[in-house]
Amino acid sequence: MNRNFTILKQKADPPPYFLGYSVSDNESDLLIASQGSIDQQNHNRERTLDITLRVGSPAFDNYRRTGTSRPPHFTVGASLALDDNPAAIRRTLWLDTDQVYRSASQRLIQMKADEKLRAASTDGSADFSVEEPQVSFTDPPPLKFNMSDWTARLRKVSGEFSKYPGALNSEVILETQRLVDTMVTSEGTRLEYGRLFSQLMVTARGKASDGMDLDTFEGIETDDPAKLPGDAQILAAVERAGANLTKLLQAQPADPFVGPAILSGRAAGVFFHEIFGHRIEGHRQKDETEGQTFSKSVGTAVLPDFLSVVFDPTQRDFHGVSLNGYYQYDDEGVKARPVTVVDKGILKTFLMSRSPIDGFPQSNGHGRRSAGNEIVSRQSNLFVESSKMVSDAQLRQMLIAEIKRQNKPYGLYFDQVSSGYTTTARRGLQAFTVVPLIVYRVYADGRPDELIRGVDIVGTPLTSFAKILATSDRMEVFNGICGAESGNVPVSAIAPALLVSEIEIQRKERSQDRPPYLSRPASVEASR
Numbered sequence: 001m002n003r004n005f006t007i008l009k010q011k012a013d014p015p016p017y018f019l020g021y022s023v024s025d026n027e028s029d030l031l032i033a034s035q036g037s038i039d040q041q042n043h044n045r046e047r048t049l050d051i052t053l054r055v056g057s058p059a060f061d062n063y064r065r066t067g068t069s070r071p072p073h074f075t076v077g078a079s080l081a082l083d084d085n086p087a088a089i090r091r092t093l094w095l096d097t098d099q100v101y102r103s104a105s106q107r108l109i110q111m112k113a114d115e116k117l118r119a120a121s122t123d124g125s126a127d128f129s130v131e132e133p134q135v136s137f138t139d140p141p142p143l144k145f146n147m148s149d150w151t152a153r154l155r156k157v158s159g160e161f162s163k164y165p166g167a168l169n170s171e172v173i174l175e176t177q178r179l180v181d182t183m184v185t186s187e188g189t190r191l192e193y194g195r196l197f198s199q200l201m202v203t204a205r206g207k208a209s210d211g212m213d214l215d216t217f218e219g220i221e222t223d224d225p226a227k228l229p230g231d232a233q234i235l236a237a238v239e240r241a242g243a244n245l246t247k248l249l250q251a252q253p254a255d256p257f258v259g260p261a262i263l264s265g266r267a268a269g270v271f272f273h274e275i276f277g278h279r280i281e282g283h284r285q286k287d288e289t290e291g292q293t294f295s296k297s298v299g300t301a302v303l304p305d306f307l308s309v310v311f312d313p314t315q316r317d318f319h320g321v322s323l324n325g326y327y328q329y330d331d332e333g334v335k336a337r338p339v340t341v342v343d344k345g346i347l348k349t350f351l352m353s354r355s356p357i358d359g360f361p362q363s364n365g366h367g368r369r370s371a372g373n374e375i376v377s378r379q380s381n382l383f384v385e386s387s388k389m390v391s392d393a394q395l396r397q398m399l400i401a402e403i404k405r406q407n408k409p410y411g412l413y414f415d416q417v418s419s420g421y422t423t424t425a426r427r428g429l430q431a432f433t434v435v436p437l438i439v440y441r442v443y444a445d446g447r448p449d450e451l452i453r454g455v456d457i458v459g460t461p462l463t464s465f466a467k468i469l470a471t472s473d474r475m476e477v478f479n480g481i482c483g484a485e486s487g488n489v490p491v492s493a494i495a496p497a498l499l500v501s502e503i504e505i506q507r508k509e510r511s512q513d514r515p516p517y518l519s520r521p522a523s524v525e526a527s528r
Contacts, residue, residue, distance in 0.1 A: 004097045005186045014105055017061070018054040018128065020185035021093065022331065023047055023080055024371045025194075028177045029145045034170055036159030038151055047080040048371035049092060051100045052185075052332075055108050058128040062104040063355070063374075064111060065287055071485055072107060074100045077372025123286045125356040129363055133188035134333050140194040143178035145225045150174060157234045164242035165520050166206040166249045172238065173201040176225045181331075189333040195326065197490070198225045199479075202237045204245045207515045212253065212454050212508070216244040216437055217418055221479050223322045244438060251451045254439070254507050260402040261412035261503040262395060262442075265476025269493025270434055271457075272384055274420035275464055276309065277493075278484070280341055282350040282366070282377040286357045293462070297347045298359065303465050305345035306388035312338035313365065313380035324479040324490035325381035332367040332375055339364045344387075353377040370487030378486060384495035389473035395499050396442070398470060402501060403444040410441040412503065413449065414457070419480070433458050435508075454508045464500075472497035 005019040025047045032040040053074065054061045063072055078096050081088040154172050161170040180194035202218040218237035222228055263271055278284070285295040294302060303309070313336040316326045327336055332354050340348055352360055353367030353375055368378035390398070403411040420434040434457040440449040475496050482491045 001093075001184045001186065004093065008097075008101060012055075012101060012105065014055045014108060016053050016055050016101065016104070016186075017057060018052070018186055019097070020052040020183065020189070020333070022050045022052070023182045024050070025180040025182070026177060026371075027143050027179075028175060029143070029147060031147070031150055031154055031174045033151075033154035033158035033172045035161060036155055038155060039171070041147070041151065043147070045082060047082055049078045049080045049096065050075040050369075050371060050373075051093075051096055052375070053097065053100045053104050054128060055101075055104050056127075058130065059126045060112075061127045062108040062111070064127050066111060066114075071374065071376075073374050074103050075372065075374060076100065123358050125286070125358050125361065127355065129354045129356050129361055131187075131332075131334055131354060131363055133185070133190075134329060134335055135188075135190045136329070137190075137192045138194075138328070139180060139192060140178060140196050143176060143196065143225070145176050153231060153234075157231060157238055160235060160238045161204060161242055164204065164246055166246050167204040167242060168207060168516070169203075169205040170242075171201075171203050172234070173199075173203070174228075175199050181329075183329075183333050185333060191329055191333055193328045196223050196225075197322070197324070198222050198228055200228060200234065200237075202234070202241045204241045206245050206249050207513070208249050208253075208453065209515065210253070211513050214245060214248045214453055215418070216241045216248065217416070219479065221322045221324065223316065247451050248438075248453045251453045254452045254455045254505060256504075256506050257412070258502060258504045259408040259411055260399055260406060260499070260501050261414060262399050263414045263498045263500065263503075264416070265472070265474065265495050265497050266478040267414040267417045267434070267436065268384065268471075268495040268498040269382065269476065269478035270417045270420050270480075271464075271498070272309070272495060273379065273382055273478075273480075273482070273491065273493045274434060275459070276303075277379045277382055280347070280350050281379070282352040282357055282360065283355055284377075285350060286355065294347055294350075298349070300347060301345045302347045303342050303345045304388075304468050306386055307342065307468065307471075308340065308344055308385040309342040310338055310340050310383045310385060311351060311366065311380050312383060314338060315381050315383075318475070318477055318492075318494050321477045322479075323381050323477065323492040323494075324481075325379065325492040327380070330363070330365045330367045331369050332363065334363045334365045334367060336365045336380070339366070351377045351379065368486060368489045370489055373485075373487035376484070376486045378484065378489050379482060379491050382491070382493045382495075384471075384493075386471035386496055388470050389496065390470055392472050392474060392497065395470060395472045395497060398499055399442060400444045402469070402499070403442070406501075410443050410450075412505070413440045413442050414438075415440065417478075420457075439505075455505050456508045457503060458506050459504050464503075467500040467502045469499045469501055471499070
């Protein structure tokens with residue numbers, strides 16, 4: 001880094017003012033089992049090099065976003081030698097740095113030539129912030145994973161899905177990772193840090209008689225493969241997934257509906273991640289193509305006054321559950337820290353990378369990316385905190401009272417969700433969709449809750465926040481992977497259950513294909 005930066009500063013025109021190298025060293029094991037057999041078994045190790053090179057000055061450089069152009073992309077995300085061979089590593093950095101410099105300098109020259117032809121940006125802040133260099137070296141322990149032991153165990157537990165004839169496809173997936181990030185920059189940052197992470201996922205998929213595709217999911221996360229659960233707990237997850245799928249296949253399809261509902265803690269976490277979290281990522285406040293929902297809302301109420309939102313990547317776990325959004329330093333080498341984004345309903349700040357916006361010149365440790373992508377501000381561990389908490393039983397009674405008050409035929413309870421997505425661009429509709437898996441109709445007359453299928457939650461963010469009435473006093477964790485401009489990054493959402501006075505659902509799309517004509521083949525044991 002020192003060699004390449006010094007030569008470019010002396011000989012290149014325009015010269016760079018910043019150079020950073022990041023290497024992600026990822027070692028992983030993957031096992032996928034289905035119907036008592038191993039479908040996939042991999043051990044993988046790869047190193048990926050990312051280069052951040054800035055020419056011009058912090059006030060105006062090659063990363064500036066202009067008009068409706070696509071976000072700039074310079075890093076090549078190259079594979080780096082797995083051997084610690086200095087000659088091989090130097091050669092890759094030499095060639096890739098040259099390539100990145102050419103792209104960066106050409107873009108800066110073009111932007112300066114076009115500057116007089118463009119209208120002034122509404123945000124006149126600089127392109128890069130000055131941050132304190134960090135020096136730290138903390139490697140995670142080696143990845144210890146007994147492949148043969150887990151192969152036998154997953155064969156056994158995945159075979160239990162044979163008890164559920166509606167499960168056309170089922171998998172038990174186990175992935176363990178050891179990720180080590182190494183970073184050096186021309187400012188003096190020298191970092192090496194990492195983490196272990198393991199996830200066991202149980203999925204079951206089936207097709208209803210009307211062609212609707214249905215699936216269920218159970219997940220277990222921990223930081224160390226040695227802490228993964230025993231067979232009894234995994235079998236219980238398989239049984240829950242199989243039983244839920246069987247019930248869903250027999251359930252009535254949902255009808256479009258607007259009315260009161262409770263979102264479980266996990267569902268509420270995804271709800272906040274989609275409709276709120278993405279809209280307070282700092283780079284979206286500066287991007288002229290974004291809807292900028294909250295850009296002018298700092299110091300004003302954006303949520304009910306009993307709610308606060310904190311993003312805290314320093315939290316490794318919550319009540320024994322490992323958090324996917326944990327990290328020590330962000331991908332720009334800025335030390336992780338808790339950030340109170342909303343305090344008692346009032347918006348205080350945004351999630352910031354080293355790309356400043358008006359009023360917020362510094363990073364707060366949320367510049368993130370997956371290997372091969374450019375860094376933007378992203379979410380980490382989202383915590384929803386409430387001062388208006390009641391027990392789960394009281395929250396249900398409040399739901400029933402709201403159903404009666406609105407004279408609705410029923411309310412809804414969202415137990416499990418799989419994912420969500422949102423539109424933040426100015427050109428599109430400012431809307432979101434959350435995809436539930438397990439949803440019940442709740443009747444005010446005492447009838448048992450009724451499972452329904454084929455539900456999507458839809459809405460717009462500003463109206464949705466105003467509908468939150470109260471929360472439970474029990475927090476739940478949703479771990480996931482968030483995809484956006486800088487790739488897929490691990491995130492978590494920790495939230496209590498929410499009571500909302502109004503939520504809108506629509507019926508999800510379904511295929512025209514019916515379930516298989518042929519009956520399920522008998523197992524070997526049954527055929528004997």
